[in-house]
Amino acid sequence: MPSVAGGASSDASFAVQLVERDARIVELEMQVAKAAQSAEVAEALRAEIEKVRQEAADQRVEFELKQAGVCNVKTARALLADHEGDLAKLKEAEPRLFEDVSVQPRQTGKTGLPNAGAQMKRWRKIAGLEDTGR
DSSP, X not given: OOOHXXXXXXXXXXXXXXXXXXXXXXXXXXXXXXXXXXXXXXXXXXXXXXXXXXXHHHHHHHHHHHHTTBSOHHHHHHHXXXXXXXXXXXXXXXXGGBXXXXXXXXXOSOOSSOOHHHHHHHHHHHHTOOOOOO
């Protein structure tokens, strides 16, 4: 049997080991919390990256549709999925969505205003100025 003095030192040693184990447990719990926090941050960053990638893809599709001469981008984007994302197939199947960019529309019709020369003659006559034949 151990002596009383030896028993006291063994109890102190055991208490020190318990304190060291408790400290190690607290340290490991902090590492777990930090890792969980890092995982949350990493997941938030992954979500942000995915959001930015999706926005970039949407902008790229919109740009390509506008370059192709689409009149209504929203409608064309919705129909593009039906044509497997192929712009050529969409243009072939839905030509009404595309404007002919090479043909510039001509202005036709009248402004509804009287001829400027006739107006000038009228105002000259009212002002009492003679038409000098210009």
